[in-house]
Amino acid sequence: MIVTDLHIRVGPHVAEALRTGQPVVALESTIVSHGLPRPDNLRVAREIERAVRATGAVPATIGMIEGALTVGLDDEQLTRLATADGVAKLSVRDLAVAAAAGADGATTVAATSAVAVAAGIGVFATGGLGGVHREAFDESNDLITLARTPITVVCAGVKSILDVGATLERLETLGVTVVGYGTRRFPGFYITDAGFDLDWSVETPEQVAAVMAARRAQGVHGGGLVVANPLPLDEQLDPELHDRTLAEGLEKLRGEGITGKAVTPFLLAHFHAATEGRSLAVNVRIILRNAELAGRIAVAAAA
Known part of the structure; x- marks a missing residue:
């Protein structure tokens, strides 16, 4: 391991990629320890890293091992966070x-963004x-962190269990740039369209890279760039099932x-149980698609 001046350990494969100017994609570890059930979580975590590598970029999954922030967990460390009890959500x-x-x-998301930028990703x-x-x-805290962290985040919008309209208002107030990938409609995680328009869209990884380059050249924006990547219509969770499951989950939450x-993991677990695993399958498709797009963007930006 290489330790940076910021006391962040960087895995050898990531350190070499950063040293030589190769494209790198940061990945969170909460999805491994808290977001997906065992044993699917470890399998999916490995698939996410493979999806990034397939684009020509280097994956850097971020987490903490025995108090050491680590950028680029190796497979043993990834397994540890996926299988151990009592892993803290940071x-x-x-x-x-x-x-x-x-x-x-x-x-x-917030911690991964901050650590990734500190490490040069x-x-x-x-x-x-x-x-x-x-x-x-x-x-x-994702919102305020993105307001002050210059990172490009590829996501499927915000989780549909949230108040999507209010979240978009806060992102606007905080000055976080949001662009749709191939769409002018904001995606709702499990569903393709959350019901809100976007001002800007991009069509290719190269266009995203051009936006990133313009932001650096202008030097007037220190916050994040959100690339909202919707699921295709034929891959989303059935909207009627989604709405019914969400209403039931919110009622249980209040009760x-x-x-x-505790709200987000509770509602995600409810979705998994109530949809008999269909929401989990959608969740996995989301992160794999986003990892692949992020890899392509990182490659375009490095070029």
């Missing part, structure tokens, strides 16, 4: 405390962003008094 505010405690931890693939929750003021960061 946002930006948790990183220093978890490091001091010597904890194992999985990084959220500019492209990040995830499933869906966090945002503003429904019916109560509870806002993900059990669940709040805060």
